Amino acid sequence: MNHFGEELAVAVRRCRNPVVVGLDPRWESLPASFRQNRASDTESQAIAYEEFCREVVDVVAPLVPAVKPQAAFFEECGPAGMLALANVMAYARDKGLLVILDGKRNDIGSTAEAYARGYLGRSSVWGADALTISPYLGADSLQPFVDVAVERGAGLFVLVKTSNPGGGMLQDQLIDGQPLYRTVAQYVADQSAGATGQGGYGSVGAVVGATYPDQLAELRAAMPNTWFLVPGYGSQGGTAKDTAAAFDAQGLGAMINNSRGIIFAHQRPEYKDSFGDSRWQGAVEAATEDMIAQLQAETAVGKLGSSDSP
Numbered sequence: 443m444n445h446f447g448e449e450l451a452v453a454v455r456r457c458r459n460p461v462v463v464g465l466d467p468r469w470e471s472l473p474a475s476f477r478q479n480r481a482s483d484t485e486s487q488a489i490a491y492e493e494f495c496r497e498v499v500d501v502v503a504p505l506v507p508a509v510k511p512q513a514a515f516f517e518e519c520g521p522a523g524m525l526a527l528a529n530v531m532a533y534a535r536d537k538g539l540l541v542i543l544d545g546k547r548n549d550i551g552s553t554a555e556a557y558a559r560g561y562l563g564r565s566s567v568w569g570a571d572a573l574t575i576s577p578y579l580g581a582d583s584l585q586p587f588v589d590v591a592v593e594r595g596a597g598l599f600v601l602v603k604t605s606n607p608g609g610g611m612l613q614d615q616l617i618d619g620q621p622l623y624r625t626v627a628q629y630v631a632d633q634s635a636g637a638t639g640q641g642g643y644g645s646v647g648a649v650v651g652a653t654y655p656d657q658l659a660e661l662r663a664a665m666p667n668t669w670f671l672v673p674g675y676g677s678q679g680g681t682a683k684d685t686a687a688a689f690d691a692q693g694l695g696a697m698i699n700n701s702r703g704i705i706f707a708h709q710r711p712e713y714k715d716s717f718g719d720s721r722w723q724g725a726v727e728a729a730t731e732d733m734i735a736q737l738q739a740e741t742a743v744g745k746l747g748s749s750d751s752p
């Protein structure tokens with residue numbers, strides 16, 4: 443199989459959930475054991491991030507289909523951080539996880555092609571299964587990513603309606619009476635129109651925030667063959683119920699991201715007393731399982747793997 447859209451459907455069905463664990467290491471939130479007796483220079487910080495993320499992968503690899511390393515937190519550590527990112531991505535792949543690199547990359551066509559060649563596909567130097575990209579420079583800045591993704595069976599997630607409060611400044615601007623995000627959505631939807639692989643979804647997806655459930659429902663209707671990557675669950679206030687419209691009747695169609703709410707669950711009141719800092723891995727596991735249960739209860743995710751689901 444060489445098609446990200448299909449690989450995602452297979453992985454979600456195998457795991458019976460669409461949870462993406464975001465790998466967003468923040469120094470101040472790392473369990474104490476990763477910070478103690480460690481210098482705070484960028485090289486030491488990068489090593490701590492790699493060790494922490496490897497241990498998070500060990501906990502979640504048996505539970506979820508994918509992880510989403512956030513490039514920013516590794517880039518903050520300079521060259522050592524980029525090496526740590528590469529190592530974490532390789533480790534997650536080796537553990538059987540799909541790796542969605544969150545880089546929000548974009549540039550003019552000839553430059554975009556370099557990004558695409560560098561990041562997309564297991565044969566690339568970074569080996570990401572999928573990459574987040576921004577549409578700000580227009581369609582000709584997206585096409586090189588699409589061309590390389592299709593050629594290599596990799597995936598993309600284009601920012602369409604982002605979870606942050608300020609996204610509407612641009613995304614909600616009306617053009618010919620419709621919000622700008624619908625223009626981007628049309629381009630994205632066209633890339634997967636009529637997809638017939640496993641699950642019926644293409645490899646070019648859309649990022650749609652859980653914090654905008656009405657727009658999420660509207661976009662699902664407009665993009666029937668498009669995978670959604672849905673950030674904003676948990677720390678940003680999005681709930682399982684807010685994501686319900688993103689799924690089809692079989693429980694496919696959307697990947698729900700949760701970064702801080704899972705990797706730093708030991709700091710959350712509901713897990714702090716039971717696990718705390720010293721047993722942080724238990725908190726990660728419990729938060730992941732609780733999120734899966736919430737999605738199964740509140741959305742069609744509960745249909746995954748059931749007898750009436752193909």
Ligand SMILES: O=C(O)c1cc(=O)[nH]c(=O)n1[C@@H]1O[C@H](COP(=O)(O)O)[C@@H](O)[C@H]1O
Nearest residue numbers: 512544574604605606673677678700701702
């Ligand atoms: O591209 C993304 O993943 C993304 C798009 C968006 O609209 N909102 C958003 O929060 N994200 C990312 O998703 C992650 C959310 O982190 P948590 O709020 O901790 O779950 C961060 O890495 C964000 O950069």
